[in-house]
Amino acid sequence: MHWGDEIRSAEGIAPNRVEISDAEVEEAMALMDAIGGTDICQYRDQYREAMEAVIEAKAEGHAPAETEAPAEPKGKVVDLMSALQDSVRAAKQARGGEGGEGKVREMRLKKKAPTKMAPAKKRPAS
Numbered sequence: 001m002h003w004g005d006e007i008r009s010a011e012g013i014a015p016n017r018v019e020i021s022d023a024e025v026e027e028a029m030a031l032m033d034a035i036g037g038t039d040i041c042q043y044r045d046q047y048r049e050a051m052e053a054v055i056e057a058k059a060e061g062h063a064p065a066e067t068e069a070p071a072e073p074k075g076k077v078v079d080l081m082s083a084l085q086d087s088v089r090a091a092k093q094a095r096g097g098e099g100g101e102g103k104v105r106e107m108r109l110k111k112k113a114p115t116k117m118a119p120a121k122k123r124p125a126s
Helices: 022-035 045-061 082-097
Strands: none
Touching: none
């Protein structure tokens, strides 16, 4: 919010006008059709509805109604540190227990093909 003397002109702030070709509009419509038949009427602006209720209550001169608590998140929150610790514990048990000895295997080194070095250039004696 600004005081009356702080309000500035919107010139230079508004975005420039953008020209959109018919091909771009057709591609956007094709994309929307491909995404699915989502009917946007099923969505509600809950924040706007709550704000309108508060404004209406204050305009009538009484306290706004109590709001509902936000719904719990639907996704599962994973504790990454405990997941890592469980993974390490499972790996240790697969190797032979918590403090047990695991199997030690000898690793064979792959033989590399000999590399050819370019012959050194001879320099004239100075």
